[in-house]
Amino acid sequence: MFLLVLLQVLQPAGAQFCPDLCVCSGGAAELRSVQCGGAGMSALPVNVPPDTVKLRLERTLISRVPRAAFYNLSELRFLWLSYNSVTSVHPSSFVNLKALRELRLDGNLLTSFPWEGLRDMPRLQTLGLNNNRLSSLPAHAALFLPNITYLDLSSNRLTILPAELLDLWFPLPELQKGPVRRKILGLHDNPWLCDCQLSMLTSLSSSLGSPVVLMDQLLMCSRSMAPSGMLLTRAELSRCTRPSVQPAATRVVSPLGSNVILRCDASGYPTPTLTWIRTSAYTDCCQQNLLQNSEQPPRILESFMQGSPRVGVRWSIITLNGLSYQDAGEYRCQARNMAGTSEAPIKLKVMGVTRLSRFPKRKPKKTPFKSSPKFRKPNQTLPEKESPFIFPPLKNKIQKV
Structure with missing residues (x-):
């Protein structure tokens, strides 16, 4: 050759x-x-x-x-x-x-x-x-x-x-x-x-x-x-008919530690099956130290509850309890039947602070005490270590009353 x-x-x-x-x-x-x-x-x-x-x-x-x-x-x-x-x-x-x-x-x-x-x-x-x-x-x-x-x-x-x-x-x-x-x-x-x-x-x-x-x-x-x-x-x-998917909300914002329910409804014939898939995660300022593996492959989630009220219709919900920043991301509700596949995204964002900040203690300012001339004795001065919020002359007056 x-x-x-x-x-x-x-x-x-x-x-x-x-x-x-x-x-x-x-x-x-x-x-x-x-x-x-x-x-x-x-x-x-x-x-x-x-x-x-x-x-x-x-x-x-x-x-x-x-x-x-x-x-x-x-x-x-x-x-x-x-x-x-x-x-x-x-x-x-x-x-x-x-x-x-x-x-x-x-x-x-x-x-x-x-x-x-x-x-x-x-x-x-x-x-x-x-x-x-x-x-x-x-x-x-x-x-x-x-x-x-x-x-x-x-x-x-x-x-x-x-x-x-x-x-x-x-x-x-x-x-x-x-x-x-x-x-x-x-x-x-x-x-x-x-x-x-x-x-x-x-x-x-x-x-x-x-x-x-x-x-x-x-x-x-x-x-x-x-x-x-x-x-x-x-x-x-x-x-x-190919499935059509309608989520209850396309964007959910919830505080840290709260409980969230994600729901989607699908219609089609034959009655579609629903699957939840987590596809990505947020990388905002408040969770940058926790979400380090955002490149991981999609993770299929088991639905918490799923039902079909009538032929051709199905709904599904998942519950996320005690939200952490690791729960934030994009969740996809995927519907499938013999006629095809459809899906809809739901973005979940978790709001809050990652840790409590300790503020420095403020020292009280030392200011000279100015007592009323009516109750101060001649040549009387306020002791150096006595609290400025105690008024000895006033105490004496209250006892007299």
Whole structure:
């Protein structure tokens, strides 16, 4: 392999080799295209012209895509690996494909896909993974799909749609950054577990002005909430709603040593579950010596009391007794059901002083005593150590009375 790459680098300009079992076209002023195929090919070709823009490897016996398989093809924009025998793709297979716009791996034998490998293709917009054997769609896939506008996952073995993908495809208005780009999704022909996630996807995609368009709206339910084979549009999942959280107060200020009750209410269908999480702490002037570990990870708190007065509604409270400065911080009330997750923050601030300050004792001022002339004897002076608040003449007068 090294000799082939070296020979390719040392060859004269304008002279290009075409791999065996391949047809090369274009070059120079015309964009170069390479198409390979046939049962005689069982490995990726290593001497593809480096100026290739479009590479098609179809109907071969290629079973794996190794690390840095296309590293020398930095100008590649279209990569089609359709209807081969690919069972595995290395996470670093697409290194240096920064110009790639379209990747198709349809019609293979993939049971998983390295979603983190999409980071090496920042301009990728089209991803075709249909007609494979994918059985799961992990939640972390949403981290690598923001730029994908065409995603085909049809004809696989998918059953569950993560809530993170709904957040990606249908972002809340306050979380939108720039104009919303329309996305085309292929999800049909999968044995879906018909739950609220899928119900929300179909209902939102069919609404006017939806950012998502489904290639086929007729998604089939295989089990669970709908009978086997029933169309999702006919399943009774119209009540599914993502939770909404409403805290009793978003900011609480309480004195040191007091008792505080934090409460939040949530609504949604199915009835959401509530969890309290402490996420951060204050660092104000009065507790700077106590809160030294504010970088600790969130701590899940057990709710003191929780109840559901009716279907679709749940409330929860936690009680903090004898507040200290270590109790101050941000508490999040998190609600979750099959339709998604929502949360609301409550900021708790503890007021008071960390310790009592001792003030210096003030010495009484020594001032000369001025007695009334009426009760002072001639040439009488006040004793030096006698308190200025004792009036001997006045005492004598009171005794006489």
